[in-house]
Amino acid sequence: MASYSTNEFRSGLKVLLDGDPCIILENEFVKPGKGQAFNRVRLRNLMSNRVWERTFKSGETLEAADVMDQDMEYLYTDGEFWHFMLTDGSFEQYPADAKAVGDTVKWLKEQDVYTVTLYNGAPLSVTPPNFVELEVVDTDPGMKGDTAQGGSKPATLSTGAVVSVPLFIVIGEVLKVDTRSGEYVNRVKSS
Amino acid sequence: MTDQLVWRPTASWENLKSRAQQLAYVRGFFAERGVLEVETPLLGRHGVTDVNLEGVAAAVDAAGVSGGWLQTSPEYHMKRLLAAGSGSIFQVARVFRNGERGGRHNPEFSMLEWYRVGFDDTELMEEVADLVCGWLGCDRPDVLNYRDAVRAIAGFDPMTIPPHDLYQICQQWLEPEQLAGMSRDDCLDLVMSFKVEPELGRARPVFVTHYPTSQAALARITSKHGFPVAHRFELYISGLELCNGYWELTDPVDQRQRFEQDNRRRRAVGKPEMTVDQAFLSALDAGLPACSGVALGLDRLLMLKTGAARIEEVLAFPIEHA
Numbered sequence: 001m002a003s004y005s006t007n008e009f010r011s012g013l014k015v016l017l018d019g020d021p022c023i024i025l026e027n028e029f030v031k032p033g034k035g036q037a038f039n040r041v042r043l044r045n046l047m048s049n050r051v052w053e054r055t056f057k058s059g060e061t062l063e064a065a066d067v068m069d070q071d072m073e074y075l076y077t078d079g080e081f082w083h084f085m086l087t088d089g090s091f092e093q094y095p096a097d098a099k100a101v102g103d104t105v106k107w108l109k110e111q112d113v114y115t116v117t118l119y120n121g122a123p124l125s126v127t128p129p130n131f132v133e134l135e136v137v138d139t140d141p142g143m144k145g146d147t148a149q150g151g152s153k154p155a156t157l158s159t160g161a162v163v164s165v166p167l168f169i170v171i172g173e174v175l176k177v178d179t180r181s182g183e184y185v186n187r188v189k190s191s
Numbered sequence: 192m193t194d195q196l197v198w199r200p201t202a203s204w205e206n207l208k209s210r211a212q213q214l215a216y217v218r219g220f221f222a223e224r225g226v227l228e229v230e231t232p233l234l235g236r237h238g239v240t241d242v243n244l245e246g247v248a249a250a251v252d253a254a255g256v257s258g259g260w261l262q263t264s265p266e267y268h269m270k271r272l273l274a275a276g277s278g279s280i281f282q283v284a285r286v287f288r289n290g291e292r293g294g295r296h297n298p299e300f301s302m303l304e305w306y307r308v309g310f311d312d313t314e315l316m317e318e319v320a321d322l323v324c325g326w327l328g329c330d331r332p333d334v335l336n337y338r339d340a341v342r343a344i345a346g347f348d349p350m351t352i353p354p355h356d357l358y359q360i361c362q363q364w365l366e367p368e369q370l371a372g373m374s375r376d377d378c379l380d381l382v383m384s385f386k387v388e389p390e391l392g393r394a395r396p397v398f399v400t401h402y403p404t405s406q407a408a409l410a411r412i413t414s415k416h417g418f419p420v421a422h423r424f425e426l427y428i429s430g431l432e433l434c435n436g437y438w439e440l441t442d443p444v445d446q447r448q449r450f451e452q453d454n455r456r457r458r459a460v461g462k463p464e465m466t467v468d469q470a471f472l473s474a475l476d477a478g479l480p481a482c483s484g485v486a487l488g489l490d491r492l493l494m495l496k497t498g499a500a501r502i503e504e505v506l507a508f509p510i511e512h513a
Contacts, residue, residue: 007290029293032388033425033435034408035380036243036373037291038364055364055385057373058290 002064006039006056014046014067017054021046021065021119031058046117046124065119069127072116074108082108084116084123096123104128106161107179128179133188134158135174139165155184197512201503209497210505213326213489217283217303220322226279226305231268233285237468239263240453241408242460245289247298261287264486265304266409267471270439273306273482274474281305283489294501295431297509301489308482312410312422312438315483316398319426319434323396323487327495332396332426336415340399341379344387349379349403350418357382372460376405391427400424409446410437426487428495436485443475 004013009027016022022043031037037058044051046067056062072084072094081095082105094116098105100123104114107128115127139155155165155175163177165184176185200207221228238246238260251259262268265284272280286302307315320331341349347360358370361378364385370378391397400423404412407421414420422438440446447467454464493505503509 027293029291029296030384031243031291031293031296032380032383033432034241034243035383035406036377038381038384040385055369055381057365057369057377060369 003061004064005061006037006058009039009041009056014065015043015062016065017043017045017052017062020048021067021124022052023067025051046119066121067117067119067124069115069117071113073113074110076110077108082126084114084126087113094118094123096126100124101126104179106159107132107134107177108159109134130178130180131176131185132179133174133176134161136165136169136171139169139171141170200507201509201512202505202507206493206497206499206505207507210493213493213496214283216326217281217322217489220325221281221305224318226281226307227277229269229272229277229280229282231265231272231282231284233262233265233287235260235262235268235468237267237471238465240450240457240465240467242453242456242462247287247289263288264302266484266486267468269304269306269484270479271471271474273308274477274479279305279307279482292510295491295494297490297502297506299510299513300502302486303489303492304484304486306439306482306484308480310483312400312424312436312483315436315438315485316400316424316426319398319436319485319487320396323426323428323433323492326492327428329428330395332392332398332428334398334400336401336420337399337403338401338418340391340397341382341387344390345382349382374456376403379403379406388427388432389430392429392431396426396428398424398426407440407449408437409440409449411440424485431491431495432488433491433495434485434487436483438483439479439481441475441479441481443472446475447472 004015009024011024011026013024014021015024022045024041024043026042028040030040039056039058041054041056042051071087073087075083075085081097082101084094084096086092102125104126109132116123117125134157136155137158140153151167152164153167154162155169156162163182163184174188176188178185234249234251236256236259244263246260246263249259249261251257264286265282269280269282282304284302284304285299287299289298291298324331338350354375357378361370361381364381401415401420402423404419404421407423410421410423412419412421424436426433450467457464490502490505494502497505499505
């Protein structure tokens with residue numbers, strides 16, 4: 001397996017640290033005049049999602065982590081695994097467990113494309129696109145004449161996600177939602 | 192965005208104009224004081240022996256010279272001029288240090304180096320303060336010796352702390368297995384970098400003086416409070432290390448020993464040994480006049496002048512875009 005020395009460190013690099021795959025978030029080079037150089041590195045552990053801060057002596061190396069992002073279509077869940085398929089025409093399928101799917105489960109819609117991060121060939125995490133379009137399956141009846149003024153109510157979407165929506169939204173409408181904030185953006189079409 | 196699309200300078204026009212003004216200021220400063228501007232090779236036959244400095248190897252093939260090094264500092268060539276009778280000299284030089292890139296480092300940078308014949312370190316510190324404060328409009332620096340700086344900020348005595356206790360302290364940054372091969376000075380550098388330096392020169396500029404002799408490099412050594420100390424000084428402003436100066440070592444025997452010691456250290460850490468520059472040693476044999484010298488990072492001085500947080504804000508093109 002390839003390894004990276006401190007001179008190759010940069011944000012986005014995926015490395016193995018204490019046996020876990022990590023992504024370098026920040027790399028700062030520190031060196032007093034004629035003294036020993038160090039790299040102060042912030043990394044996110046891709047297994048635990050925790051952010052670590054570590055110091056390395058200049059010249060130390062870290063093993064590269066076999067981590068890569070792939071676009072995959074979500075197919076279905078069997079209750080234990082969520083099945084994804086590569087969009088490159090290979091039809092290769094990957095089962096992701098609950099840990100890998102994590103919070104993304106509430107944005108999973110069949111036939112939509114997600115970024116699946118593979119570690120040693122197995123799904124490590126699933127990232128939704130920034131915006132998804134989902135149908136409202138449950139919300140209080142719309143209130144006419146309330147379109148201009150503020151005010152909001154919860155709406156349950158087809159995936160089970162609950163978002164805060166304006167009062168005029170009714171069941172059956174398709175909404176555009178920002179998955180990063182979990183916020184309603186706009187109506188896509190009326191039923 | 193991919194790197195090849197970035198063709199514009201990373202510094203603002205305002206900062207690039209300030210760079211030009213700084214250069215004019217520096218030249219005016221030395222012209223007024225009768226210090227001669229010189230130019231020496233950026234491309235030399237030899238690199239340096241310092242264990243923590245990596246030159247950039249060149250591939251010269253001319254006049255029987257092959258290989259060569261981009262210089263990490265114009266020091267040896269300038270000292271040859273001094274030995275040849277130049278009197279006080281200064282140079283604005285581009286210097287090269289491999290592997291160094293960060294918020295305060297670029298592998299190629301601008302160094303102002305000058306030597307004052309007949310000055311000791313204290314007199315040269317006065318001149319550094321004149322130059323820096325005259326440009327930045329800052330308060331004149333306080334003076335703090337290395338030992339007191341570490342005692343005050345890190346809470347231990349760097350001259351007397353037992354190795355085991357020093358290792359213990361360093362474990363807040365490094366794992367025991369990372370510390371295994373580190374020398375006492377490496378450990379002190381770690382504390383200096385992460386604990387002491389960020390606090391230095393916060394309220395007002397400060398000179399750190401009288402370094403441990405193991406960090407003497409090319410400085411004279413005398414005794415202070417029963418401990419041998421090196422006549423080396425550094426200026427810090429807002430946690431930024433700005434210059435490194437010495438009351439220069441003029442003894443060729445001592446200098447030879449330090450080169451050999453450097454190469455022993457290089458061998459110990461698995462780095463290639465560097466050929467010692469015999470022309471430089473011959474110059475010392477002929478006699479370097481008593482002098483003090485200092486190297487000051489002009490890019491960092493400009494960072495302070497413009498309030499830049501990172502060095503690329505004052506460089507037209509840092510190495511990734513060069």
